[in-house]
Amino acid sequence: GEAFSRDILYSLAAHVCVLDAQGAILAVNKGWTEFARQNNGDPATLRGIGVNYLRVCEKAAQDGDESARAALDGIRAVMDGARELFSLEYACHSADEQRWFVMRAHPMSRENGNVVISHQSITERKLADLARQQTETMYREVVENASDLIYTMDLRGYFKHVNAAGLRVSGYSLQELQAASYLDLILPEYRRKVQEVYLRQFAGKLPSSYVEFPFYTKAGELRWLGQSASPIFKGRKIVGYHVIGRDITERK
Numbered sequence: 001g002e003a004f005s006r007d008i009l010y011s012l013a014a015h016v017c018v019l020d021a022q023g024a025i026l027a028v029n030k031g032w033t034e035f036a037r038q039n040n041g042d043p044a045t046l047r048g049i050g051v052n053y054l055r056v057c058e059k060a061a062q063d064g065d066e067s068a069r070a071a072l073d074g075i076r077a078v079m080d081g082a083r084e085l086f087s088l089e090y091a092c093h094s095a096d097e098q099r100w101f102v103m104r105a106h107p108m109s110r111e112n113g114n115v116v117i118s119h120q121s122i123t124e125r126k127l128a129d130l131a132r133q134q135t136e137t138m139y140r141e142v143v144e145n146a147s148d149l150i151y152t153m154d155l156r157g158y159f160k161h162v163n164a165a166g167l168r169v170s171g172y173s174l175q176e177l178q179a180a181s182y183l184d185l186i187l188p189e190y191r192r193k194v195q196e197v198y199l200r201q202f203a204g205k206l207p208s209s210y211v212e213f214p215f216y217t218k219a220g221e222l223r224w225l226g227q228s229a230s231p232i233f234k235g236r237k238i239v240g241y242h243v244i245g246r247d248i249t250e251r252k
Contacts, residue, residue, distance in 0.1 A: 014120040021079060021113030023054030035119075053117065067091075071103055078105045078115055089122065100126040149225070149245035152232065155202075157181040160240065169247055171218030185215040187222075198229065202238055205231065212248065224252040 015032040017025050025048045032048065054075065060068030067090040074086030086105045093099055101119045108114040149166040153159050159177040167174060170185070183191050190213045201209040212226045227245030231238040 014118040016116065016118045017048060017053065018108060019053050019075075019115045019117060023052045023075075023079075025049055025051050025053055026114065032119075071105075075105045075115060075117070078107055079113060081107075098127070099123050149227070149243075149247070151177075151243050151245075152240055153182055153243065154240045155238070157183055157198075166245070169217070169223070170215075171221075176218075187214050187216070190214060198241070201229065201231065205238065207231070214252075223247060223249045 014029075015035045016029045017032055018027045020026050028048050036048070054072060057068045057072040057075070061072055067088065070088055071090075074083070074088060077083040078086050084106065088103045089100065090103065091098070091100050100122050102122050104118050104120070105115055108116045144164050146163060147165055149163065149169055151159055151162040151166050158181050159174075162170075162174055162177050167177075170177065172180075183195065186194055194211050194213050197209050197211045200206070208228055208230050210226070210228050212224060214222055214224050216222055224247070225245045226248040227243050229241045229243045232240040232242055
């Protein structure tokens with residue numbers, strides 16, 4: 001009954017509260033109280049019972065907090081029956097750490113209009129996302145500033161991305177190359193040889209391959225390229241190739 005529901009609420013790891021139809025806090029769990037205590041909450045109102053959650057959001061929105069405005073509108077939509085669920089990701093950084101949470105609101109009962117609000121930490125995921133974005137940015141900078149030709153292609157051989165060196169040596173724009181297959185640039189008598197290298201690599205799921213071939217630049221200049229390719233996997237399936245090439249015309 002009521003005691004069982006209260007025990008469940010208290011044991012949840014997320015910060016949870018229950019609002020009445022006017023937005024006043026009816027109940028909070030341990031996570032809610034502990035978070036307030038750790039963030040220097042007012043001891044007199046630490047549990048929050050009786051505090052009007054909507055008014056707190058209104059005050060923050062009036063002070064320019066866009067997340068508070070979105071939360072206020074979302075909770076009201078749930079209370080009015082316009083939405084079954086509302087969720088919002090937001091930042092809540094402290095003086096010594098970065099923190100992110102997802103707030104969810106859903107009706108507890110349509111009869112009395114009560115709404116359950118939960119705040120779950122998503123800091124670990126957000127930090128992982130930021131780290132991945134930083135790694136991707138660094139990788140793009142390395143690729144774009146490399147002297148070697150670096151490009152990716154799909155299984156049909158069509159260019160997906162080509163770095164600055166590749167555009168400079170070939171003389172083509174990225175849009176022009178994306179409309180072409182790598183085979184279109186290779187001299188006809190060498191196409192089968194190069195194609196067979198990649199067919200063997202695909203069939204054996206080989207980690208790398210190397211091949212040399214002549215190609216024509218957009219200006220009609222004949223140049224030689226030596227390139228290594230490694231497969232791009234999606235799960236266990238090869239979906240394309242990552243290629244690093246070097247202009248070896250002088251050696252030829």
